[in-house]
Amino acid sequence: MGKLSEAFVGLDKKTALQVVREELESGRDPLDLVDEARKGLERVGEKFDSGEYFLMELMRAAQIFQAAAEVLNPAIRQAYGEVTTKGRVLLGTVAGDIHDLGKNIVKILLECRGVEVIDLGVDVPAEKFVRSVQENHPQVVGLSALLTASVAEMNRTTEAIEKAGLRDQVRVIFGGGIVGEIGASRLKADFATTDVNQGIRQIEQWIGRVDPGAGMT
Amino acid sequence: MTETMTHYERIIAAYRLEEPDRVPVIPINSYFLPYHVGMTIRQAQREPDRLIQAHLDHQDLLGDAVHPFQSGHDHLGLFGRTGWDQTTLDWRIYEDFPPKGNLPNLYEKDIIEDYDDVFERGFSTLLFNLKLENQIWKRSVHDFLYFEFDYLKVWAAAWRRFVEESGISLLLGGRACHPLDLLQYYRGIFNLVSDLYEQPEKVKAMCEWLAEYEAVRAMGRAMTMGAGEVPGADTILFINGGPPGLSPAMFDEFYFPYAKKMIDMFVKRGFKVHNHWDTDLTPNLRTIARLADGLPKGKLLMDFEKTNMKKAKEILGDKMCIAGNVPVVMLIYGTVAEVEDYCKTLIHDCAEGGGYMLGGECDIPWDAKPENVRAMVEAARKFGQYKASGRESKGREARSGFSPNERRILEEIKAGLQPPTREELDRVTAKWLFGSNTETMMKYAPWSFVLTKLMWKKGEEPWAR
Numbered sequence: 001m002g003k004l005s006e007a008f009v010g011l012d013k014k015t016a017l018q019v020v021r022e023e024l025e026s027g028r029d030p031l032d033l034v035d036e037a038r039k040g041l042e043r044v045g046e047k048f049d050s051g052e053y054f055l056m057e058l059m060r061a062a063q064i065f066q067a068a069a070e071v072l073n074p075a076i077r078q079a080y081g082e083v084t085t086k087g088r089v090l091l092g093t094v095a096g097d098i099h100d101l102g103k104n105i106v107k108i109l110l111e112c113r114g115v116e117v118i119d120l121g122v123d124v125p126a127e128k129f130v131r132s133v134q135e136n137h138p139q140v141v142g143l144s145a146l147l148t149a150s151v152a153e154m155n156r157t158t159e160a161i162e163k164a165g166l167r168d169q170v171r172v173i174f175g176g177g178i179v180g181e182i183g184a185s186r187l188k189a190d191f192a193t194t195d196v197n198q199g200i201r202q203i204e205q206w207i208g209r210v211d212p213g214a215g216m217t
Numbered sequence: 218m219t220e221t222m223t224h225y226e227r228i229i230a231a232y233r234l235e236e237p238d239r240v241p242v243i244p245i246n247s248y249f250l251p252y253h254v255g256m257t258i259r260q261a262q263r264e265p266d267r268l269i270q271a272h273l274d275h276q277d278l279l280g281d282a283v284h285p286f287q288s289g290h291d292h293l294g295l296f297g298r299t300g301w302d303q304t305t306l307d308w309r310i311y312e313d314f315p316p317k318g319n320l321p322n323l324y325e326k327d328i329i330e331d332y333d334d335v336f337e338r339g340f341s342t343l344l345f346n347l348k349l350e351n352q353i354w355k356r357s358v359h360d361f362l363y364f365e366f367d368y369l370k371v372w373a374a375a376w377r378r379f380v381e382e383s384g385i386s387l388l389l390g391g392r393a394c395h396p397l398d399l400l401q402y403y404r405g406i407f408n409l410v411s412d413l414y415e416q417p418e419k420v421k422a423m424c425e426w427l428a429e430y431e432a433v434r435a436m437g438r439a440m441t442m443g444a445g446e447v448p449g450a451d452t453i454l455f456i457n458g459g460p461p462g463l464s465p466a467m468f469d470e471f472y473f474p475y476a477k478k479m480i481d482m483f484v485k486r487g488f489k490v491h492n493h494w495d496t497d498l499t500p501n502l503r504t505i506a507r508l509a510d511g512l513p514k515g516k517l518l519m520d521f522e523k524t525n526m527k528k529a530k531e532i533l534g535d536k537m538c539i540a541g542n543v544p545v546v547m548l549i550y551g552t553v554a555e556v557e558d559y560c561k562t563l564i565h566d567c568a569e570g571g572g573y574m575l576g577g578e579c580d581i582p583w584d585a586k587p588e589n590v591r592a593m594v595e596a597a598r599k600f601g602q603y604k605a606s607g608r609e610s611k612g613r614e615a616r617s618g619f620s621p622n623e624r625r626i627l628e629e630i631k632a633g634l635q636p637p638t639r640e641e642l643d644r645v646t647a648k649w650l651f652g653s654n655t656e657t658m659m660k661y662a663p664w665s666f667v668l669t670k671l672m673w674k675k676g677e678e679p680w681a682r
Contacts, residue, residue, distance in 0.1 A: 013414070051500075055462020059410045096315050101325060101406050101461070108407070148549055148582040149315045181546040 001043070004033060004068075008040025009047070011057060013064045016040075020071050030075040037068050041112055045197050055196070059105060065112040085116040087207030090138040090170075092120035092129060094153040099146035102176050102196070106142060109200050115207065126153075126160035133166045139207045142199075143189070145176040151187070154179070158188040171206045175199050220598075224281040225386040225448040225623050231538050232489060233515035234572035240564055240601025242280035242575040242594050243388060243540060248320060248583035249590065250275060258311040258318055265375035272379055278587060280594045282388040282449055284580075285376040285442065314583055329403040332419040336426070339652030342674070373442045380447050381618060387449030389491055390439030393483075394456045396427035396475050401460045409460055413471060424475045426648075432479045433637045433645045436488060444488065445631030448623060453483050458495040468501045473508075480508055484516045487633035494541075495579070497523035502532040509536040522578040527566040530573070539567060540574035543593055548577065548585035553592040560596030568601055575601065 001009070004023070007016035016037075023033055044061040047053035076083060089110055091103050100122045107117045118136050120128060133141060141161065143154045154174050161167050171190045179187065180194035193199045221238045222230065230237035251261035254271040261268055272283060312318045328343055329335055335343070380387060400423060401409050412420050435453045436444075444451035457476060476492075483490045498505065498521065509517055517537035521529060526542045533539055542563060547555055560575055567573040575597045581590055619627065643659075651658040 011414070054464040054467075056410060056413070056460070056464060056467060058462070059407065060414055063407070063411060096319055099325075104407065147320070148545060149320075149584055153316075178546050181544060182550055186550060 001039070002036045004036045005040035005043060008037060008061055008064060009043050011044075011060050011064065013060075013067060016064050016068055017071060020068050024071070024075050030072050030079060033068075033072060034076070037065055037072075038113065041065055045200075048197055055105070058196070059108070062105075062108045062112050066108070069112075085114055087115040087140075087203075088118065088136065088138040089115055089140045089142055089203060089207070090118045090120065090129070090132055090136060091142040091144065092124035093122040093144045094150050094157055095123055095125045096153055097145045097147050097150040098122040099176075100144070102146070103142070103144035105196050106144070106175060106199060109196065110203065113200070113204065115203070126157040129157050130160050130164045130166065133161060133170060134164070138170060140171045140173060140203050142173045142175060142203070145174075146178070148178050150176070151179060151182060155188045162188075171203075173199060173202060219602075223620055223623060224384050225626070226620075227281050228386050228449070228574070229515075229626055231572060231574050232518060234535070234538060234570075236571035236603040239603060240568050240573060240575050240597045241282070242597035242601075243282045244278075244280050244577050244590060244593060245284045245388065245580045246279065246590075247284055247580050248314070249581040249585050250278060252314050252583040253278070253587055257313040258320070259313070262311075265372050269375045269379045273383055276383055276385065278590050278594060279383075279385055280597070281574075282386040283379070284388045285372065320583065325402050325405050327405045327408055329400075332416070332423055335423070335652060337653050339648070339650045339654065341650040369438070369441055377443050377447050380449070384619075387442065387447060387452070389452045389454035390442035390444050390447075390450035391435035391488075392438070392454045392456065393431040393435035393479060395458070395472065395479070396424035396431065397460060397471055398456060398458045399427055399431075400424070401458075406460060413467065417471070420471065421474075424471070425478075428475045428479050429482075430645045430649045432482045433641055436483065436486060436637050437642045439488060440634075440636045444636070445627060445634050448619070448627065451487065451630050451634065452489040452491050455479065455483070455490050455492045457492055461496055465500050465504065468498075469504055473504050477508055477510075480517070481512065484512045486635040487630065489516050489518070491518045491520060493520045493522075493579070494524065495522045497525070499525040499528055502529055506533050506536055509533075518574070520576055526563055530567045530569075534567075534570065534572055538572045538574060540576040541578060543575070543577045545578050545580075545582050545585070548589045548593070549582050551586075551589060553588050556589045556592040557596055557599070560593055561600045564596070564600045568603075571603070 004016060004019045007013075007019055020033055020037075024030060041061055044053060044058060048055070048058045091107055093100050093103050103119070103122075107119055110117050118132060118138065120132060129141060129143075132138075143157055145151065145154055151174075158167075158172050161170065161172070172188070174187055174189040174192040175194070175196075177194060179189075179192040182192070184192065191199075191202045193202070219238070224241075227237040227239070227241045228243075231241050248258070248261070250271055251258070251268060254275065256264075256267065256271065272279060311321065314320075376387060379385070397409075397420075400412075400420065404412060409420075435455075439450055439453060442450040455476075457472075463472060480490050480492070492508075494505075502524070505519065514536075519529065519533060519537050519539050519541075521539065521541040524542070526539065529539050543556070543559055544551075547559060551559075563575060564573075575593065577593070644655075647655045647659050647662075
C-alpha cells in the first residue's frame, strides 16, 4: 500500500494532500494517484464492513478524497483533457420526506468512485423522477427515505417509472433507515438496503467498473 | 394472569431494578392513536379534550405509560420548548396524515455557519435565518399567542386529567436533546464530520454551551407538566439520537461527556431520565454503563432502537432499566404472530430479575396495524408475568385518584425535586438567545428583541427573503 492509501486508511487529510502535491510535483501520473486514492478508500470500506471503522470514518475518507480530487483535477485535465464518467445515477428523497442524510452519503461515495450523480434533492414527486429519467438516461435510480410512510411513496415512484415505459432502462435501488427490514416482496425495487457500502457495491456492479479517471473532472 | 400493581407502581419498580408483577409495556404513541381514531394532525394538535378522550377510550393500545402528545408540537412556539428546538423542526401546523399531509420533519441544514458568531450573538439572530422555513411569521396573532404562551399549560391540565382518570403514567414531563444531535441539525452531517476532525474544541465548547440550556429548560417543562404531582411527569425524555456511525472512541470523546453532564444534572435534582438511543449502540454499551456512575439506582431507563438487547441486559442490567427494540417496521408490515414472537424473545432475554420494560424501537408509526400494537401490549401480560412479585399493592380503585402507595411515591419525588428557579430559566434562555451580549441585552429587557435587530447582519432580516 502506497503512502497515499496509507494516509486514507489513517484518515489523515493533511498527509494525503501533502503526498498528492509532492507526487504531482515529482511528475507522477495523476491517474495513478487517483487509483491509489480509490484503493485507500476501498480499504476504508473494508474496515467499515469488518466493523473496525464506522460511518463517520467512511464519510471522513470520502471528504479527504474530495479534497484530493480538487488538487488532482487540474493535473488530469492538463494531461488527458476532459474525462467522462461511465455511470450515471439519479438520486432523490421521495415525496413527503425531507431526510437527506442517507442520500447525501451515497452521493458523495458514488462521486468518489467516479460515478456521475444527479441529485434531485428531497420531497421529490414521482413525476419529477420520471422526467429526469427521460431527460438524463441514468443507469440507476436511487430512492431514499427515512419515514416508514415513505415506503409506499417509493413503490408509487417506481410504478410511475414503469407506467412511463422506462422500467426496463433503469435499475431501481431503495435506501434508508427502514427499507432493509421490509421483505423484498413488499418493495418494487431491484435492491433495497440500509447499508451504505452494500448499496454502493450493488450500484457499481450494475453500472460496471469505471475507468480510473472517471468522474475526476 | 394476575395484576397486583398499578401502572405507575409497575413502572417505578422497573426503574428501581425490581421485579414488578409483570413486565411493564411502554409503546410511544404520538401519532398512532390520533390516526387510529380518525383525527387529523390539526385536530390532534388543537383539540386536547378530544385527544385525551380518544386515549381514555383506547387504553388497550396504550400500555403502562403514555407519551403526552403535546411534546410533538413543541416547535409551534417561537422559542420552542425542549428537545429538538425551533431551529431544527418544521414550523408548519400540519393538516393531516400522509398522503394528504405530513408529520413534522427534522431539518438538517447548515444553519450555523460560524461557531464563534453564535457564541457572540447567540441564537436570536438565527431565528430569522433565511435557511429556516420560519412560517411562524405568517401565522395569525391568535395562533402565535396560543402556541407561545398557552398551549403547554392547556395540555398539562389535559394530561393530568387523563392520568387521574386512567391511572396510566406519563412517559415524560420534559424533553431534552443531546447537544451533538442538535449540532447535526445546525451544521448538517458532512460539516459536522469535518468539525469533529478539524475543529473539535469548538464542537465541545458548543456542546457545553447547549447542554445546560437543554437540561434546565427540560426540567422547567417537567415542572409545568406536574413533576411530583402527576405520575411520570418528573421524567425527562433525553433524546440521544446520535450522529450516525460514531466510532466508540468518538462516542467516548464527543458524546459521553455531555450525556453524563446532563443526566447527572437531572438525577441530582430529583428527576428520572428516560434515555432514548437511536441506532445500534452495542459497541458503546460499556461506556453507556458508566452513565450510572455516582448516581442512585432507580433513576435511569435506557430505551434502545437497534442495540442488541441481550447484550444490553448483560452489561447494563444491574445499573439501569432497559427497554425498546420491537421493530417499528414489524408493527406496520408484520403479523400478530411475528410481533408476539419478537416480544416473547425480548422478554425471555431481558426481563429476568426486573429492570426491564417492553417497548418499540421508537415512536409507534402512525400507520402501524392496531392489532400489532395491541399484540405488543398484550405480550407483556401474556409472557411477562414474574413468578413472585417483589412488592404487592392492593392496586388502584377505579377512578378514585391515586392509590396511597402512588401518593407516597409522588410525595417522595416531590420532596427530592430541585426545580430550576425563574432566574435560572431566564439566565440560560437569555444566554442561548444573546450569547456574549446577554448581560447588556438583559439590562434592557423587555426591549431586547427590538435590540436584536441591531445584531442582524445585512440580509438576515425576516423581510429580506
